[in-house]
Amino acid sequence: MCGIVGLFLKDRRLDSSLGSLLSDMLVTMSDRGPDSAGIAVYGKPTLGQIKVTVQSPQAEQDLRSLAGDLEKAGLKSSVEIKNTHAVIDTTADLAMVRVFLASRYPQVRIMSAGESIEIYKEIGLPKSVVDRFGIRQVSGTHGIGHTRMATESAVTTLGAHPFSTGLDQCLVHNGSLSNHNNLRRELVGEGIAFETENDTEVAAAYLTAEMAKGKNLREALAGALDDLDGFFTFVVGTKSGFGVLRDPIACKPAIMAETDSYVAFGSEYRVLVGLPDIERARVWEPEPATVYFWDHAAAA
Amino acid sequence: MPTFDLSISSLRELNTALHQVEEGNNDIHFDILNPRGHHAVAVGIAAHLTVDIKGSVGYYCAGMNDGADIVIHGSAGPGVAENIMSGTVVVEGDASQYAGATGHGGLLVIRGNASSRCGISMKGLDIVVQGNIGHMSAFMAQAGNLVVLGNAGDALGDSIYEAHLFVRGQVKSLGSDCIEKEMRPEHHDIVANLLRRAGISGVDTAEFRRYGSARKLYNFHVDNADAY
Numbered sequence: 369m370c371g372i373v374g375l376f377l378k379d380r381r382l383d384s385s386l387g388s389l390l391s392d393m394l395v396t397m398s399d400r401g402p403d404s405a406g407i408a409v410y411g412k413p414t415l416g417q418i419k420v421t422v423q424s425p426q427a428e429q430d431l432r433s434l435a436g437d438l439e440k441a442g443l444k445s446s447v448e449i450k451n452t453h454a455v456i457d458t459t460a461d462l463a464m465v466r467v468f469l470a471s472r473y474p475q476v477r478i479m480s481a482g483e484s485i486e487i488y489k490e491i492g493l494p495k496s497v498v499d500r501f502g503i504r505q506v507s508g509t510h511g512i513g514h515t516r517m518a519t520e521s522a523v524t525t526l527g528a529h530p531f532s533t534g535l536d537q538c539l540v541h542n543g544s545l546s547n548h549n550n551l552r553r554e555l556v557g558e559g560i561a562f563e564t565e566n567d568t569e570v571a572a573a574y575l576t577a578e579m580a581k582g583k584n585l586r587e588a589l590a591g592a593l594d595d596l597d598g599f600f601t602f603v604v605g606t607k608s609g610f611g612v613l614r615d616p617i618a619c620k621p622a623i624m625a626e627t628d629s630y631v632a633f634g635s636e637y638r639v640l641v642g643l644p645d646i647e648r649a650r651v652w653e654p655e656p657a658t659v660y661f662w663d664h665a666a667a668a
Numbered sequence: 669m670p671t672f673d674l675s676i677s678s679l680r681e682l683n684t685a686l687h688q689v690e691e692g693n694n695d696i697h698f699d700i701l702n703p704r705g706h707h708a709v710a711v712g713i714a715a716h717l718t719v720d721i722k723g724s725v726g727y728y729c730a731g732m733n734d735g736a737d738i739v740i741h742g743s744a745g746p747g748v749a750e751n752i753m754s755g756t757v758v759v760e761g762d763a764s765q766y767a768g769a770t771g772h773g774g775l776l777v778i779r780g781n782a783s784s785r786c787g788i789s790m791k792g793l794d795i796v797v798q799g800n801i802g803h804m805s806a807f808m809a810q811a812g813n814l815v816v817l818g819n820a821g822d823a824l825g826d827s828i829y830e831a832h833l834f835v836r837g838q839v840k841s842l843g844s845d846c847i848e849k850e851m852r853p854e855h856h857d858i859v860a861n862l863l864r865r866a867g868i869s870g871v872d873t874a875e876f877r878r879y880g881s882a883r884k885l886y887n888f889h890v891d892n893a894d895a896y
């Protein structure tokens with residue numbers, strides 16, 4: 369099944385509420401996906417710094433020495449441990465940080481990298497996921513959450529959504545792709561590495577690969593309608609933006625609400641009922657095979 | 669006049685009360701407050717009640733209705749009035765996917781727009797939509813009447829059996845084995861009657877076009893025996 373929630377704030381005064389609004393929305397979707405949950409939040413970037421969110425099953429032990437080791441390797445960083453995850457804030461070159469992690473901390477998985485994005489995902493109920501990572505206290509400009517009911521691959525931390533295959537990019541998915549194995553083979557041939565058997569990871573990698581070839585997100589999503597087989601409602605996050613796409617048959621639900629202060633997405637209407645001023649929001653269902661996109665940069 | 673506030677009472681308490689009304693006790697009106705997108709509100713009613721739902725509901729509202737008159741003062745999620753047996757359901761706002769799915773009887777009125785798959789597999793209910801309907805509506809519709817004052821999306825009436833489809837606006841495309849058919853006096857009567865029952869006036873039945881089965885898909889023809 370799976371449940372998706374998304375919130376793109378237009379009014380900067382709501383930024384400090386992003387985490388708590390998204391948390392309530394996500395917990396409402398627990399019935400749709402009790403296996404695992406994940407959330408991507410886009411916070412204020414710091415000039416010259418990259419954030420890498422990592423995960424390790426025993427984060428407290430594994431990551432205690434991380435900040436010191438990074439410093440010794442000449443990669444100046446601060447590390448904030450949040451339960452099984454940690455956020456590495458660094459002024460060092462990202463490629464070097466990746467090499468360092470792969471060689472010195474191979475058991476640690478990279479959840480996301482970028483100037484704004486942090487991704488937290490774990491197995492367990494949405495309520496436990498938002499609690500253990502302190503999501504309610506997080507502030508930011510936009511965010512996406514997902515509750516998983518695994519269908520195509522196993523219930524694991526890495527199998528949870530959102531998937532991030534590019535800087536500040538992430539994707540969540542309700543549905544199931546049928547040509548993901550074939551597409552994965554093609555993308556591997558183009559040099560892309562995969563970490564899971566998950567169909568959604570393939571969709572995320574596909575979009576990243578298309579954008580790396582020069583397409584913008586809107587064009588990449590439009591291409592997905594031709595190249596992806598299966599059913600999907602996608603919500604995509606980028607550094608300054610938020611996109612929605614449903615396949616042409618559009619069996620998987622999707623509902624949106626817009627006011628002057630925000631654009632919100634939910635798999636079900638009850639996700640939206642707690643949002644400010646929802647009685648006066650424009651509420652609609654996105655049309656099938658149509659790319660919807662909102663961008664802070666464009667609005668500025 | 670029982671009132672249930674779903675921000676205080678549970679859904680189970682509500683539906684239990686709705687199911688416990690004795691047969692012959694037709695005098696009961698229920699008010700339901702704060703539905704806030706709950707699923708399965710007022711499902712399985714089997715008595716001649718009247719129900720006013722003050723707000724928008726989630727999935728399957730008024731599902732399996734058998735005899736009640738239910739009004740949703742808001743919009744409805746997927747599957748509103750699914751499997752309705754008799755009675756009426758009115759949605760003042762919009763309805764999401766598969767409104768009236770597999771309904772056997774009764775009347776469903778949607779004052780706003782309905783989404784995709786409206787009337788899918790309908791088995792005898794009547795549906796009147798004042799706005800538009802989405803793609804793949806009336807898919808495999810077996811019996812009953814669908815009257816649409818607005819437009820219809822792609823693949824209308826795909827694999828349709830004997831339901832009657834009447835659309836006043838544009839039909840984006842017709843589904844497999846669905847064709848336009850002649851509007852005869854009996855069809856004008858059907859549309860007029862349904863518009864009246866839905867409380868709609870000032871609309872000329874001459875503005876509607878009828879669509880239905882070409883009857884080539886669901887009837888076996890011996891020439892096609894090799895295809896099986």
